[in-house]
Structure formats: C-alpha cells, structure tokens
Amino acid sequence: MTDTPHRRGADRTEAIMRTTLELGQKIGYARLSMEAVAAHAGASKQTIYRRWSSKGALLLDSLLSLNEPGLDYPDTGDLVADLRAQIHAAVDLLAGPAFGPLFKALVGEAQHDPQVAAALNERLIAPQADKTVARLKAARDQGQLSPGFDLALAMAILSGPLYFQLLITQEQLTHEYVDRILDALFAGMRPRPPMPAAQAGPPPTPGPHRRARG
Amino acid sequence: MTDTPHRRGADRTEAIMRTTLELGQKIGYARLSMEAVAAHAGASKQTIYRRWSSKGALLLDSLLSLNEPGLDYPDTGDLVADLRAQIHAAVDLLAGPAFGPLFKALVGEAQHDPQVAAALNERLIAPQADKTVARLKAARDQGQLSPGFDLALAMAILSGPLYFQLLITQEQLTHEYVDRILDALFAGMRPRPPMPAAQAGPPPTPGPHRRARG
Amino acid sequence: MTDTPHRRGADRTEAIMRTTLELGQKIGYARLSMEAVAAHAGASKQTIYRRWSSKGALLLDSLLSLNEPGLDYPDTGDLVADLRAQIHAAVDLLAGPAFGPLFKALVGEAQHDPQVAAALNERLIAPQADKTVARLKAARDQGQLSPGFDLALAMAILSGPLYFQLLITQEQLTHEYVDRILDALFAGMRPRPPMPAAQAGPPPTPGPHRRARG
Amino acid sequence: MTDTPHRRGADRTEAIMRTTLELGQKIGYARLSMEAVAAHAGASKQTIYRRWSSKGALLLDSLLSLNEPGLDYPDTGDLVADLRAQIHAAVDLLAGPAFGPLFKALVGEAQHDPQVAAALNERLIAPQADKTVARLKAARDQGQLSPGFDLALAMAILSGPLYFQLLITQEQLTHEYVDRILDALFAGMRPRPPMPAAQAGPPPTPGPHRRARG
DNA sequence: AACTAATCGAGACGGTACGTCCAGTCTTGGA
DNA sequence: TCCAAGACTGGACGTACCGTCTCGATTAGTT
Incomplete structure (x- = not known):
C-alpha cells in the first residue's frame, strides 16, 4: 500500500x-x-x-539533497580553463535561483549557530574546496605552478571575492566577473618560464570576457 | 535643567x-x-x-557608533606596506572581540533583510573600500601599478579572502594570514619594471610571515 | 481674528x-x-x-452638550398621558442613534469608574428622575394618587424596565413597549375611587397599543 | 499517571x-x-x-462557574411569597461581594461587545428569567392571575427596578427594597375576585418591610 | 492472529518575543 | 500664559513560533 x-x-x-x-x-x-x-x-x-536539531540543520540537509552529485573538476591539462569551468559551474549554482537564497540563508544561520557553521564547512564548503586544491596540486605536480605554491591560500584567494560579492555587496555574480578575477590573479599565480613578465591587473593574455574598469 | x-x-x-x-x-x-x-x-x-525599524538597523548603528572615526590609510609611498598596515588594522577590528561578533551578526541579518544589506554596504563596507581604492589609485597615478589596473577588482580580491575566513570557515583572522595573502597577490599585482620577474604564489621575495601550506 | x-x-x-x-x-x-x-x-x-480626568468624564460632558435643554414634562392634568408623553420622548432619545450608543458606553464606563457613576447620576439621571417625581407629586397632591404613594419607588418602577431592555436584553425600545408597561402598571397604581376594581395585568382600559403576550 | x-x-x-x-x-x-x-x-x-475570545467571554464563564446550579424557584402555592424568596436569593447573589462586581463588569463589557451581550443574555439572564416566567405561568394557570396577564412583561417589570438600582444609581440592593417593589406591584397585578380592592402604590395591606418614602 | 514496540499526526502546553496601540506625563517652541 | 505637537515610559494587546509534551491511531515485526 x-x-x-x-x-x-x-x-x-x-x-x-x-x-x-x-x-x-x-x-x-x-x-x-x-x-x-x-x-x-x-x-x-x-x-x-x-x-534535525535546528532550522539551520534542516536547511543544510535540504540544500545538500538538491546537489547530491556535487560539482566535479575536469582536468584538461589547462589549469586556468579548468578552474574557470569549475568556478562558472559553482557560480551558476550559488547565484542561481534555487540554491542561492538557501545558501545565503544558511550562511546567515552559521553566523550565530556554531553547529551550523561547522556542518556547513564540513559538508558543503570543504568538499568543494578539496576539489579545487586537488586540481591545483595536480598542476603543481606537473610543474605548472612553482613548488612553493600555497594551494589552500590560492583556493581562498580564488573563492573569497565570490563570497564577498554574494554575501556582502549582494551584487549579481556573473561569469564575466569570475573571468576578470581569474585573469587578474593568474597574471601573478602563473609561473612564467618562457615569457619575459606577465603584466599585472588585467594581463595581456586575452580572457574571453576581460574588461578593465578601475 | x-x-x-x-x-x-x-x-x-x-x-x-x-x-x-x-x-x-x-x-x-x-x-x-x-x-x-x-x-x-x-x-x-x-x-x-x-x-530603528529592525534589529538589524539597530545593530548597524550601534556598530557604527563604535567606530566613528573609521580607519584611515597612511600614504608612506610604499603601497604594499600601506595596504598591509590598513588591512592589519581592519582585521584587528573585524576579528576583535568587540566588533567581530557584532559584524558577523550583522552580515547574518543582511542575508535575509535587503534593507540591512543595503545599509551595511553603504555605511560600512563602501566607505572603507573607497579608501582602499583611493590608495590604489594614488599608486597607479604614480606609475606603481599598470595603467589598466582594475582598482575595484583589486579591492575585492584583497578583501574577499578575509571575509571568506571570517564568515565561512570561521577560523581566526591573523596578521600572518593577511601577510600571506598580500605576498601572494602582489607578486602578480606589482608592476615589475626594475625587478627581473617575481615568482607567483608565495614569491621568492621574503615576506615577514610567509609560510607555505598547500 | x-x-x-x-x-x-x-x-x-x-x-x-x-x-x-x-x-x-x-x-x-x-x-x-x-x-x-x-x-x-x-x-x-x-x-x-x-x-477631563477620564474618557468617561469626556463622554458624559459630550453627551450632555447634546441635550442642554433636557426633556420637560407637560402637565395636562392627565397623569398617565403626561408620563406616556415624557417617557416616549426619553425613549426616543435614549434609544436613538445619536444618544443611545453614547449613553450605553457611559453606563459601561460607570460600572468600573465610581466617579463616572456618580457624575452620571447627578447630572443626567437625577435631573430627569426629579421631573418624573415632581409630576407624580403634583398628581398625588391633587388626589389622583393615594396619599401614601411612594414617588421615588414609582419612578424606579417606571424606569427600570426600560433600562433593563436597553442595557441587558439590548432589544429595541419602542413606544409600544412603553405603553404596555404603563398600562400594566397603572392598573395597580391608579387609585380607584368610583370604579369597582381595576383588572390587573393588562387592564381592560384600552391603551393605544396594548396587547397581551404571556 | x-x-x-x-x-x-x-x-x-x-x-x-x-x-x-x-x-x-x-x-x-x-x-x-x-x-x-x-x-x-x-x-x-x-x-x-x-x-475565550475576549475578556468578556472569560468573565462570563468564570461567573457562571460560580453558580453552576442556578437559583431555583420554590412553588409553595403562594405566588408573592415565592417570588419574594427567589428575588431575595437573586439579589443576595447579584449584589453580593463575590458575584456583584463581576456581574457589573460583565454588563459593562456587554455595552460595547455584542457577543458578550448575547452570551450574557442567553446564559445568565434568560435562564433565570425563564424560571420567573414559569412560576408566573403556574400561577396564571391556577387562576391566581388574570388570563390575559403578560408574563414576560411582568418579569421585566419585576427585574427592571433591581437592575436600575444596581447599574444606574448604584445604591445598595436590599431585601427591603425588593419587598417594597413587590408590594407596590402586586397591588396591581393580583386579581381581586374576593378582596375588596387593593390600593395602589404602597397598598394598605401590610407587607413585612413596607415603608413609604416619596 | 494477537501482541508489542516504534512511529506517526495532531495539537495542547508554557514561554518568549513580536510589533502596535494607548495611557498619562513631560518638554519644547510658537502665538 | 496657553497651546499643538509630540517624545517619553510603561503596560497590555493579540499573534507567531519555539521546543516539549501527551494522546490515540497506525504499522511492523515478533510470537
């Protein structure tokens, strides 16, 4: 029955x-x-x-039930392209209509509920961060990044501006914004064996949507 | 009377x-x-x-009443040192015992109250960001940064990781962490007319607290 | 000006x-x-x-300002006709749309405010009652009522049923109801020198609207 | 348990x-x-x-919980004595220290709350009135009252002066006052086949507490 | 097939806080 | 000197949820 x-x-x-x-x-x-x-x-x-012991716990489980598979990184050999693809996917999710408001509410809860904060990190943030770190590590292992490259720090630097945009300024998160950040960062992050010296800020390397603003 | x-x-x-x-x-x-x-x-x-129309509005005003003068940027001519000094001060405030919990609570409120979000940006985030942008602009005007340097983007990249640490991973925000971020970023941001070529990631130039982690 | x-x-x-x-x-x-x-x-x-020291006091003054002249008794020589005329007028006022709700509200206030109760009695109830008593006294003096007739008691008996209807059962107060009460009462109140014996209840004397119900 | x-x-x-x-x-x-x-x-x-939807509703139920059994009428065959006994009991209750203030407050509420007014009538006033009417009807059936006697009207005439005293003049309600009213009324209400003719007002027949006042 | 134990919905319960309304007092500034 | 305007404390309003708690009814897994 x-x-x-x-x-x-x-x-x-x-x-x-x-x-x-x-x-x-x-x-x-x-x-x-x-x-x-x-x-x-x-x-x-x-x-x-x-x-569930709290509204936050229920929200977190509900959110995770939306995204069981998670986002997986491609490894095409091109680090920047791979990061860009993955971050585009993450942004589509985080800033999308289904996931976005829920995620923001959850971060809100995390600010006054340590249990929610911990669970959020363990079950949503860390798994995703680990994938970024793994992809960066592969690049470092292949000599695409300098041996002393700080993977976790790089991850924070890549993610930070997105969360800043999402949680603080609350402006729309676009692929174009992601690209500008990646372009700006990889002028500095990328090792430059052959090239004379990458220009800072928007580097000369043409990104798909790059445009200077300041 | x-x-x-x-x-x-x-x-x-x-x-x-x-x-x-x-x-x-x-x-x-x-x-x-x-x-x-x-x-x-x-x-x-x-x-x-x-x-005050809501708890969030009251929290914001209360928080601002703590910090009437705001944090001011020095301009010693050394951009990185100036940014470091100012960000250290900001971190001392944001992660300190008086301001920190209140600020986090406020960001929490902002996630479900657009009015609070807007006021938070206008009255707390933007004024501070403007100072960073102004200092960066002075540097660009003096040729310390490339002419195409995106000031607002740089500001987001500098701030983002700190908010990520404060709001998401909820780990302690230290001066050392700030230094590592600055070191990593300025290897790429800095124009390098005289220098041979700064290595990316943790650049070879010894920063005061630099330490690899990944 | x-x-x-x-x-x-x-x-x-x-x-x-x-x-x-x-x-x-x-x-x-x-x-x-x-x-x-x-x-x-x-x-x-x-x-x-x-x-005004209270809402009740304000209500009372406002109500009295509506009715400065008060209701005066005719004295046509026919006691019952005079009482009927006067009570009809009183009922028109008390149960009317302007006065009625206000008077009821005032009686409501009087139930928990002794000052209002006292003022209500002194300034509204007593003056009107005095006129009824005066008219009854004139009748008694002229031998239309027995010498031992209790004027104040008669006044209470005449008024009571009206207030009962107004305040307790809250049904409409009509001239017809007033007439039925007068008819019933005056079968007993009237002295009967010549007549053999007035019938009790609805007396045989034809009142304008009399009708048995029980 | x-x-x-x-x-x-x-x-x-x-x-x-x-x-x-x-x-x-x-x-x-x-x-x-x-x-x-x-x-x-x-x-x-x-x-x-x-x-309870309002304070009035709560007051009414609380008051009724004081008096679950209600007051019952004796039927000794002597109508006036029975009415007197019952009204004495009612007055003891209504003007007593426990019931009185509560009842007055309730009538106050009824003046601006139609729901309370209706409930008050249905659950407190009407049941008691019905008993009076029933006793009067028995008397009429036995020929003690004239066949056209209006029972409901008589009930209003008997009750009215008491409520007038309780709610308007707010003087003390005594057994003596009840007796004077009964004496005055029954001079008129009573049929007088055998008797010569009852005098109106305070009739000459000596009631237990009768005393002229006007 | 009956019994037991777990689980469910429904919703009452004591509490805390909400955001609003009004009472009655007090202060200011204009006429 | 009197006024309107309105800020102020305080208290109650009626509502919404919280998290806990019975209460029967339903269901599964034994016996």
Whole structure:
C-alpha cells in the first residue's frame, strides 16, 4: 500500500526536506518556520525535531539533497580553463535561483549557530574546496605552478571575492566577473618560464570576457 | 535643567545603542531581543522602534557608533606596506572581540533583510573600500601599478579572502594570514619594471610571515 | 481674528466634545481613544486631560452638550398621558442613534469608574428622575394618587424596565413597549375611587397599543 | 499517571477561571488583564485565547462557574411569597461581594461587545428569567392571575427596578427594597375576585418591610 | 492472529518575543 | 500664559513560533 496517510522513516525525511525547499522558495527562508514546514509537510513538529536539531540543520540537509552529485573538476591539462569551468559551474549554482537564497540563508544561520557553521564547512564548503586544491596540486605536480605554491591560500584567494560579492555587496555574480578575477590573479599565480613578465591587473593574455574598469 | 530623568533625542539614542552593545556582548547578538534592549536601557519599545525599524538597523548603528572615526590609510609611498598596515588594522577590528561578533551578526541579518544589506554596504563596507581604492589609485597615478589596473577588482580580491575566513570557515583572522595573502597577490599585482620577474604564489621575495601550506 | 490655528478656552472645549461625538459615532465609543480625539480635534492630549480626568468624564460632558435643554414634562392634568408623553420622548432619545450608543458606553464606563457613576447620576439621571417625581407629586397632591404613594419607588418602577431592555436584553425600545408597561402598571397604581376594581395585568382600559403576550 | 505537571483540557480551563475570579476580586475586574491572568494562572496567553475570545467571554464563564446550579424557584402555592424568596436569593447573589462586581463588569463589557451581550443574555439572564416566567405561568394557570396577564412583561417589570438600582444609581440592593417593589406591584397585578380592592402604590395591606418614602 | 514496540499526526502546553496601540506625563517652541 | 505637537515610559494587546509534551491511531515485526 502506498497511499497510507503517513509513511515511515526515509519517506518522512524526504517529504519534510522537499517541503522546506518549496516553502522556502515561496515565502523566503527567513520567514520559514518549523511550524509551517510541519503543517505543509503533513508532519508533526516532533517528527522534524527527531531528525534535525535546528532550522539551520534542516536547511543544510535540504540544500545538500538538491546537489547530491556535487560539482566535479575536469582536468584538461589547462589549469586556468579548468578552474574557470569549475568556478562558472559553482557560480551558476550559488547565484542561481534555487540554491542561492538557501545558501545565503544558511550562511546567515552559521553566523550565530556554531553547529551550523561547522556542518556547513564540513559538508558543503570543504568538499568543494578539496576539489579545487586537488586540481591545483595536480598542476603543481606537473610543474605548472612553482613548488612553493600555497594551494589552500590560492583556493581562498580564488573563492573569497565570490563570497564577498554574494554575501556582502549582494551584487549579481556573473561569469564575466569570475573571468576578470581569474585573469587578474593568474597574471601573478602563473609561473612564467618562457615569457619575459606577465603584466599585472588585467594581463595581456586575452580572457574571453576581460574588461578593465578601475 | 539638565538632570531631568530622561532627556530627549540623542540621549535616548545613545543609551539604547550602548545597551545594545553591552547586552549583545554579554548574551550574544542572536539572542538579543528588542524587548531586552528596551528593558535594560530603561526605554520603551516604542522609543526604539521610532528610531530603528529592525534589529538589524539597530545593530548597524550601534556598530557604527563604535567606530566613528573609521580607519584611515597612511600614504608612506610604499603601497604594499600601506595596504598591509590598513588591512592589519581592519582585521584587528573585524576579528576583535568587540566588533567581530557584532559584524558577523550583522552580515547574518543582511542575508535575509535587503534593507540591512543595503545599509551595511553603504555605511560600512563602501566607505572603507573607497579608501582602499583611493590608495590604489594614488599608486597607479604614480606609475606603481599598470595603467589598466582594475582598482575595484583589486579591492575585492584583497578583501574577499578575509571575509571568506571570517564568515565561512570561521577560523581566526591573523596578521600572518593577511601577510600571506598580500605576498601572494602582489607578486602578480606589482608592476615589475626594475625587478627581473617575481615568482607567483608565495614569491621568492621574503615576506615577514610567509609560510607555505598547500 | 477667528481663523487662528488654535483658539483658547471654551473654543477648545467645544471642539473636543464635538470631535468626541463625531468620532465616537463613526468608530464606536469603545474604540475611541483620547489619542484619537486629540488628533482629530487638532488638540494636544494635555489640553484634553486639563479638562477631563477620564474618557468617561469626556463622554458624559459630550453627551450632555447634546441635550442642554433636557426633556420637560407637560402637565395636562392627565397623569398617565403626561408620563406616556415624557417617557416616549426619553425613549426616543435614549434609544436613538445619536444618544443611545453614547449613553450605553457611559453606563459601561460607570460600572468600573465610581466617579463616572456618580457624575452620571447627578447630572443626567437625577435631573430627569426629579421631573418624573415632581409630576407624580403634583398628581398625588391633587388626589389622583393615594396619599401614601411612594414617588421615588414609582419612578424606579417606571424606569427600570426600560433600562433593563436597553442595557441587558439590548432589544429595541419602542413606544409600544412603553405603553404596555404603563398600562400594566397603572392598573395597580391608579387609585380607584368610583370604579369597582381595576383588572390587573393588562387592564381592560384600552391603551393605544396594548396587547397581551404571556 | 495523574500527577503530570499540566494535565489537559478542563484542568487548565478551571485554573484560569479560578485565577480570573481571585485576581479580579483582588484588583478589580476593570484592571484585570489577560496578561495578568495568564501570569498568575501559570498559563500562556495562547491557552487562554484558545478558549475565550475576549475578556468578556472569560468573565462570563468564570461567573457562571460560580453558580453552576442556578437559583431555583420554590412553588409553595403562594405566588408573592415565592417570588419574594427567589428575588431575595437573586439579589443576595447579584449584589453580593463575590458575584456583584463581576456581574457589573460583565454588563459593562456587554455595552460595547455584542457577543458578550448575547452570551450574557442567553446564559445568565434568560435562564433565570425563564424560571420567573414559569412560576408566573403556574400561577396564571391556577387562576391566581388574570388570563390575559403578560408574563414576560411582568418579569421585566419585576427585574427592571433591581437592575436600575444596581447599574444606574448604584445604591445598595436590599431585601427591603425588593419587598417594597413587590408590594407596590402586586397591588396591581393580583386579581381581586374576593378582596375588596387593593390600593395602589404602597397598598394598605401590610407587607413585612413596607415603608413609604416619596 | 494477537501482541508489542516504534512511529506517526495532531495539537495542547508554557514561554518568549513580536510589533502596535494607548495611557498619562513631560518638554519644547510658537502665538 | 496657553497651546499643538509630540517624545517619553510603561503596560497590555493579540499573534507567531519555539521546543516539549501527551494522546490515540497506525504499522511492523515478533510470537
């Protein structure tokens, strides 16, 4: 029988997360209450609290349920192209209509809930960062980057401006913006064995969307 | 008469903001309620709502009242040293015990309150960013940076990693971390007319605290 | 000059009472606040509190300002006809759209404000009752009522059922109801020198609207 | 298990009504707030509002909980004696220290809350009035009253003066006053086949407490 | 087939805070 | 000197959720 009024276990878990996403998208994740999720999911509050200790925990699980596979890095041999492809994909997700508001709400929760902050890092941020670091490491191993290159620092430098744009200035995150950052950074990051010296800022190397502003 | 029990206007404004800071520091800004601020400030809720439309607005004004003068940039002629000095100061503030938790709470609010987000940008982020941009512009005007150098982008690249550390990974923000970022970036940003060619990543030029990690 | 923005004394008093009546009629006397009266009258709250110590006091004065002359008794020699005429007039006022709601609100206030209760009695109830008593006394003096007739008691018996209808059952007060009460009462109250014996209840004497119900 | 900290339903209902009575008696029903009842009853406001939509509704239920059985009429065969007994009992209740202030407050509420007015009539006034009417009807059926006697009207005439005294003049309601009214009225109401003719007003027949005043 | 244990929805409960309204007092500045 | 305008504290309003807690009904997995 599949039409029993309330089924058990995983059934309920999934229904609650789906309701969280739908309702959050409709009314905003800030206005979303455990009460409302319970009512709309046809679940009791007890059932929700059995599984998630806070709204943040529920949001995080709901968000992760959207993106089980994660974003994978290509390795075409061209580091900059690979990073660009991956960051474009990440930006499409983070700044997209489904994921974006939820992610921002989650970061908001993380600012006053250490448990959410920790879980957010462990389950969403770190896995993605690890992939970037792995790709950079491959490049370093192949001599495309100097041996002393600080991979984690590079990752932070690549990611930071995006989060700044997303969380602080709250302007739209575009591929063009990503490209400008990559162009600016790789003038400095790239080793320059043959070339005389890469120009700083927007380097002469033509990026697809590069345009100076300052 | 100056000793009336409640003098008007500015008096109450200041008392409420002071209470917000004290109480927020004691119990945490997330647990801080308008109700509690009113009670501890000896003010009525009406008086608070007359001035601030939301907790976020109150937090922002309270935070700004801590830092009326703002941080000013030196201009010693040495761009990197000047940026380092200013960013150290900014980090001391942002990651310090008084300002830090409040600022994080405010960014949290900004994630679900567009008014707070806008005010945060206009009144806290932009003024500071403008100073960085001005210092960079002076350097560019003096030929220390290439003419096409994108000042706003550079500002985002300099700031981004710090906010990433503060808001996402929530690790401690140290001077040493700032130095590593500056070292890594300025290998690429700096124009290199005289120098042979700065190596990317952690450049060979010894920065004060540089240490590889990846 | 008559168009100064705020004139003094009696001017203000009258404006405030007029506003009380208008606003009370529009939104109901229960929902009427001192605040609203002040705002609509273009007066400050201070000015209102200077003249009236409570909403009840203001209501009472406003009500009395409607009815300065009061209701006067005719004395045509026919007691029952005179009482009927006067009570009809009183009922028209008390149950009318202008006076009625205000009077009911005032009685409501009187139930928890002894000052209002006292003022209501002294300034509204007693003066009217006195006229009824005076008319009854004239009748007694002329031998139309027995010498031991208790005038005040008769007044209470005549009035009581009307207030019961107005305040408790809240049904419509009609002339017909007044007549039925008078008919029933005067079968007992009237002395019967010549007649053999007046029938009790609805007496046989034809009243204009008499009709049995029980 | 019967000792759970808060058992359900009726428990809370009763505790809240008891608190309403106690607190109302102590501080006055006008000054009684839902807030205070909740606090003193150890209940949340929600719990109160779940059961009663307004202070008036709560007052009415609390009052009725004082008087579950109601007042019953004797039928000794002597109509006047029975009415007197019953009205004495009613007056003892209405003008007594427990019931009186509460009843007056309730009538006050009824003046601006039609729901309270309706409930007051249905649940308190009408049941009692019905008993009076029933007793009068028995008397009429036995020929003690004329066949055309209007029972409902008589009830209003009997009750009205008491409510007038209680609500308007706010003087003390005594058995003596009740007796004077009954004496005055029954001179007219009573059929007088055998008797010579009852005098109106205070009839010559000596009632137990009769005394002229006018 | 009946029993047991787990799980569910429903929703009552004490609480805390919300944002609003009004009471009654006080201050300021203009007429 | 009187006024309007309106700021101020304080208290209550009625509502929304929180997280905890019964309560029966339903279901699975034993016996």
